[in-house]
Amino acid sequence: MALQTFVNTFAGNPLNRVSDRRTDEAWLAEKLADPSSLAVAIWNGKPLVENGAEPKSVQIAYLRASLAGELAGGQERLAFMGLWKETAVFAVDLEGGADPAEGPLNGLGRFEDLRAVAPRLPATDAAILSTAKSLFEWRRRHKFCSACGQPSEVREGGWKRACPSCKGEHFPRTDPVVIMLPVFGERCLLGRQAIWPKGMFSALAGFLEPGESIEEACAREVMEESGLTALSVRYHSTQPWPYPSSLMIGLIAEVSDDEATPDQTELEEVRWFSRDEAAALLKGDLPGVFAPPPLAIAHTILKAWVEGF
Numbered sequence: 160m161a162l163q164t165f166v167n168t169f170a171g172n173p174l175n176r177v178s179d180r181r182t183d184e185a186w187l188a189e190k191l192a193d194p195s196s197l198a199v200a201i202w203n204g205k206p207l208v209e210n211g212a213e214p215k216s217v218q219i220a221y222l223r224a225s226l227a228g229e230l231a232g233g234q235e236r237l238a239f240m241g242l243w244k245e246t247a248v249f250a251v252d253l254e255g256g257a258d259p260a261e262g263p264l265n266g267l268g269r270f271e272d273l274r275a276v277a278p279r280l281p282a283t284d285a286a287i288l289s290t291a292k293s294l295f296e297w298r299r300r301h302k303f304c305s306a307c308g309q310p311s312e313v314r315e316g317g318w319k320r321a322c323p324s325c326k327g328e329h330f331p332r333t334d335p336v337v338i339m340l341p342v343f344g345e346r347c348l349l350g351r352q353a354i355w356p357k358g359m360f361s362a363l364a365g366f367l368e369p370g371e372s373i374e375e376a377c378a379r380e381v382m383e384e385s386g387l388t389a390l391s392v393r394y395h396s397t398q399p400w401p402y403p404s405s406l407m408i409g410l411i412a413e414v415s416d417d418e419a420t421p422d423q424t425e426l427e428e429v430r431w432f433s434r435d436e437a438a439a440l441l442k443g444d445l446p447g448v449f450a451p452p453p454l455a456i457a458h459t460i461l462k463a464w465v466e467g468f
Contacts, residue, residue, distance in 0.1 A: 168282070168453070168455075198222045198249040208270075208280070236251055238250045304320075374392045387419055390415055440461075
């Protein structure tokens with residue numbers, strides 16, 4: 160059950176992670192062999208999906224967990240995701256140039272880009288797939304011990320890597336990102352990067368640095384990207400973002416004035432929008448410019464401000 164008012168895309172994972180059972184190898188093996196257990200498949204970062212009940216909708220194409228175990232060929236490509244009521248759910252990470260949907264998974268679904276299909280997935284499915292993708296991305300990038308450089312091994316259902324050499328233990332990392340909407344009076348500031356599609360404006364954003372509070376990171380990024388001074392910061396919501404494994408922390412920042420200047424490094428342009436203009440922007444009714452899609456927390460924050468949050 161969601162614990163917050165605003166549940167962004169990729170949030171709201173319905174599975175009970177039962178993290179206390181991850182150390183029980185016999186229990187995990189029993190669940191993997193259980194005919195009722197299920198698994199999701201990820202191939203080169205793309206989830207296996209199938210058509211949903213509604214037109215144009217898609218949903219997770221679940222596999223038998225035992226088949227996922229066979230495809231994994233060991234613990235390195237397998238992860239225990241949690242329980243749906245009493246049903247265990249695993250994930251298998253597949254790589255390579257050959258599409259498994261045309262091989263061992265023929266007829267069971269198709270692999271599609273997660274970002275592209277997320278708006279068509281049930282929110283709970285998108286959250287489960289986001290979790291699996293982020294976990295596998297971490298494991299793929301951390302195959303060697305960061306303390307001694309030796310190969311590490313998967314432990315605890317895929318949620319830990321252990322180094323046999325120096326006994327070091329490594330756990331999944333999430334990169335916190337502040338993403339904020341600077342506001343002054345009845346106007347908000349949006350910016351655009353040169354690499355974005357022409358006409359797209361979005362919220363300002365940046366990674367949290369060591370030793371910073373969320374508020375301090377927000378103020379620093381606002382100053383760096385637009386030259387504005389943040390006076391106060393309000394929390395809105397967060398969004399898991401599996402590219403590769405960030406947590407977007409949505410904020411609204413009151414700023415001291417409207418003399419904004421793009422830094423020309425990250426942002427090539429900044430622009431003030433009134434509430435009416437921002438509302439039109441969200442609807443796609445403002446000529447020449449457009450907002451991020453509803454998939455993005457930037458869209459959610461902007462919508463909340465338009466509605467008086």
